[in-house]
Amino acid sequence: MQKRQFLKTLLAATVLASGLGLAHADTLSNVEKSGVVRIAIPQDFPPFGSLGGDLKLQGYDIDMANLIAHELKVKVELIPVTSTNRIPYLTTGKADLVISSLGKNAEREKVIDFSAPYVPFVKSVFGPEDARIAQPADLAGKVVGVTRGSTEDLALTKLAPASTVIKRFEDNNATISSYLTGQVQLVTLGNIVANSVNAMTKLRRLSAKFPVEDTPCYVGVAKGEAAMQAKVNEIIAKAKKDGRLSQMSLRWLQVPLPANL
């Protein structure tokens, strides 16, 4: 008797869970109606998003989120996410946009849509100064840390020889710690991220070996939300033109925005 009751409950829960995705209208009009845009941002990933000395979120992606909310003339609700769960936040409707140093690849394009690029982002393999690594083949037999599910994870998985041990960590913090504490010999990180780590700590230098990927970051929009996507693109184009993006780039990345972006 009890078993049957349990199965019924399970069935009900499954039906409920599968139905949740149905109540979904156009994101842009929902946002404009509610006056709030929910944006998923990183909180452990300087210089894109991290907690400042005043315990407030700061960084390139935070500024970008504020800029978009400003242009949409709505309030912004920042939702801190990790690189592993940022796409599920969008696909399950917990966030309207993802601005979380998000790169584009074929797998991701199947589940979400992307805006125009808003910042460049090269990712490389890093290691100690004296490590002789110049190309993917040199990774044979080496232990390389990377953040699970990131674009550099996918790129590295494709490039690395079979004998490379890839250790995949939950978020960028754990990946960086794994290198700083000597748990891995090499790591794959964004160049901008590695620079800011080098600026913050002298524990173990990160020296760039070779690039695994050169993709800019995009704003992630839920699949099929064409109106929202067009609006975000319009805002990015405007901010590129009036120099606001370049100012943000100077502030957080110490270089102006490249002209070819």
Next chain:
Amino acid sequence: MSYQFDFVAVFDYSSVLLAGTAHTLLLTTVGAVAGLGIGILGAVSRAWQIKPFDRIFAVYVELIRNTPFLIQLFFIYFGLPSLGFRLDEWQAAILAVIINLGAYTTEIVRAGIEATPRGQIEAAESLAMTRPQIFRHVVLPPALAKVWPAICSQMVIVMLGTSVCSQIAAEELTFAANFIQSRNFRAFETYFIVTVIYFVLAVAVRQLLTQAGLRLLGRRAR
């Protein structure tokens, strides 16, 4: 927007799931056996006030039971290398599980030992049994039998708790789930299947332990 379920997208990665399940079980088994061993040592030290081990175990139990498992794991994996003590992710995970379970079983087994009636020990003493003999034959078996259900529960809790070992890149079942989900973005299907696997594992582990208790400790271990 209607969602198209695609469970095949998860089964494409069945070898990852299988390896993850095997690693979770291995981690639990090693942790359970060694943890129970530490627990028995700690329990007898504390219950019979064997100096100086009773004090050491008291500090150990308080330290472990009042801090989160994840922090213990991070401390071992990321913290200890600063002292020149480097463990890889599996060594760190197994050590953390053993230390954690050891503290909890110390308290559980201690309760069992302290519930032994004085008269039983006095009877054993009057038969000229030595302290180790009394412990082995008179105190420990009924003590374990009394608290066996609590030990089984704790071991299942620890097995489910090993899921946080994915945070230090130990490739157990939760790692497998996050890995697959980060490749195919099928969150519902992936986590649904992994939930079912955990559920089956937990029920199986509990059944196995209950049966083992009945065999080794007799009918009271239920």
